[in-house]
Amino acid sequence: MEELLKLKHIGKRFKNKEALKDINLQIRPGEIVGFLGPSGSGKTTTIKIVTGQLRQSKGEATILGRDTQKIDEKIYEQIGIVTDQSGIYEEFSVYDNLLLFAKLLNVSPSEIDRLLTRVGLSEQKKQPAGKLSKGQGQRLVLARAVLHKPKLLFLDEPTSGLDPSTALEIHKLLLELKQSGMGIFLTTHNMEEATKLCDYVALLNDGEIVEYGTPEEICLRYNAEKRYRILLNTKERVVLDHCSETSQQIQEWLNDNVIEAIHSCEPTLESVFLTVTGRELQ
Ligand SMILES: Nc1ncnc2c1ncn2[C@@H]1O[C@H](COP(=O)(O)OP(=O)(O)OP(=O)(O)O)[C@@H](O)[C@H]1O
Incomplete structure (x- = not known):
């Protein structure tokens, strides 16, 4: 499968x-790749390099098969970028904001209504963009970024500061875009979000990828203690280490049908990050 984005040995010195x-990183069609790191770890610098806004000091980066140092603004017809809410005209209506971009990007205006329904902004269509709530504004920015059906979407902290139900709606939309074959490069501080959405994550610390893999793979790599948390139907909670006695005990409880819930206790991405770097993500 062709790579939408490929970074090889990229270095940047200021x-x-x-x-x-x-x-080193790659994104293929239909993949969501998370770039996770605390403030100052290099996320924005990476996005600027791959979108041609900044030159790397070392290494090669290609976007849609082209060297990022040789791209021009035509690339924006094939990629979408969501960094913040800038670029939205507050006095224009929601619809007119999208219409402006549709004209710039040669998209049929008939796409706008369809997209507004998809992002849940049909009712706000005629409202000035400046009067939208934070979550609605975030959805408008996202709608604008995907109006021209880009092959690759860059998202910087798409749900920061949103309430959980709006964040969930954005997650649903991102998964739909992924299903349609779009590649998504997502930066976030939110490990739960990354675990849920990303096919692969890179944990970034001080400009370096310290772990890379699927969220599950990474967590299992640090699952040294191998424990099970069990809730019995007597409401008793037990935590057992992985060993032959535990297997026997679980088997007996299964036979007696007394287990209500059983979970393995692998670490979260958050705790892996803390183990690897000695620092919190937030
Ligand atoms: N133009 C610049 N000149 C000098 N140093 C810079 C420049 N841009 C970024 N840096 C430094 O490079 C490092 C990475 O910055 P970057 O903005 O990429 O981090 P980030 O992970 O995006 O942080 P945040 O989550 O706060 O946006 C930081 O130490 C920052 O101070």
Whole structure:
């Protein structure tokens, strides 16, 4: 399968600061790849390099098969970028904001209504964009970024500051876009979001990828203790280490039909990050 984005040994130095060190990453159609790191770890610098806004000091980056150092603004016809709410005209209506972009990107205006329904903004169609709530504004920015059906979408913290139900709606939309074959590059501080949405995640610390893989793979890699948390139908909760006695005990409880819930206790991405780097993500 062709790669939409490929980074090979990317490094970036700003005077005395080595902002990125040997970054390797790829995104294929239909994949959501998460770039997770605390503030200052190099997420924005990476996005700027791959979208041609900044030159790397080392390594090669290609976007849709083209060297990022040789791309021009035509690339924006095939990619979407959501960084913040800038670029939205507050006095224009929701519809007119999208119409403006539809004209710029040669998209039929008939797409707008369909997209507004999809992002749940049909009722706000005639409302000035400046009067939208934060979550509605975030959905408008996302709608604008995918209006021209880009092959690759860059999302910087798409749900930061949103209430859980609006964040859920955005997650649903992102999964639909993934299903349609779009590749998505997502930066986030939110490990739960990354675990739920991403096919692969890169944990970034101080400009370096310290772990890479599927969220499940990474968590299992750090599952040294191998424990099970069990809720019995007597409401008793037990935590057992992985060993032959535990297997026997679980088998007996299964035979007696007394287990209400059973979970393995692998670490979360959050705790893996803390183990690997010694620092919290937030
Ligand atoms: N133009 C610049 N000149 C000098 N240093 C810079 C420049 N841009 C970024 N840096 C430094 O490079 C490092 C990475 O910054 P970057 O903005 O990529 O981090 P980030 O992970 O996006 O952070 P945040 O989550 O806060 O947006 C930081 O130490 C930052 O101070």
